[in-house]
Amino acid sequence: MSKQNSIPAVTDAKKISRRSFFQRLIFALAGLMTAAVGIPLVGFIFRPLFKKPPSVWRPVGKIDSFKIGETVAVTFLQSSPLPWAGVTAKTAAWLRRESTDNFTAFSTSCTHLGCPVRWRSEAQLFMCPCHGGVYDKDGSVAAGPPPLPLPRYPTRVTKDQVEILVTL
Numbered sequence: 001m002s003k004q005n006s007i008p009a010v011t012d013a014k015k016i017s018r019r020s021f022f023q024r025l026i027f028a029l030a031g032l033m034t035a036a037v038g039i040p041l042v043g044f045i046f047r048p049l050f051k052k053p054p055s056v057w058r059p060v061g062k063i064d065s066f067k068i069g070e071t072v073a074v075t076f077l078q079s080s081p082l083p084w085a086g087v088t089a090k091t092a093a094w095l096r097r098e099s100t101d102n103f104t105a106f107s108t109s110c111t112h113l114g115c116p117v118r119w120r121s122e123a124q125l126f127m128c129p130c131h132g133g134v135y136d137k138d139g140s141v142a143a144g145p146p147p148l149p150l151p152r153y154p155t156r157v158t159k160d161q162v163e164i165l166v167t168l
């Protein structure tokens with residue numbers, strides 16, 4: 001009698017065990033499939049955050065076209081312009097020839113809210129028309145709300161051509 005009772009119990013235990021095994025197998029396969037799809041997707045989404053922005057040297061003019069001591073506006077292509085960007089692919093900087101082969105390039109964007117700053121040669125200052133921000137000749141903040149000096153671009157002279165290093 002006790003033998004008959006024990007046989008169905010063993011069978012149930014095997015069924016439960018088999019069911020449990022397949023449940024775990026399904027969960028494991030589902031986890032593998034989720035990882036196979038999810039990891040590349042997460043990588044695709046977050047990759048731009050860790051990708052170093054491209055930098056490129058852009059020509060802004062022949063060295064002889066700039067006078068020593070003068071600050072002039074120059075325009076150049078952004079580092080990675082879109083093919084359909086048209087004129088919006090261009091940006092600008094204030095370029096000063098400091099000596100024979102030494103140039104300083106300042107961003108034209110105010111560090112307060114990004115308005116374009118203007119060079120006033122008579123005052124030897126960069127002025128922002130939006131909220132009265134004023135920068136000294138060296139780009140440091142002289143007055144107004146800008147929290148930081150004007151950013152500078154690295155410059156170089158290659159084969160009589162002045163170039164600015166542009167980063168996206």
Ligand code: FES
Nearest residue numbers: 110112113128133
């Ligand atoms: S944007 Fe230049 S002072 Fe505000």
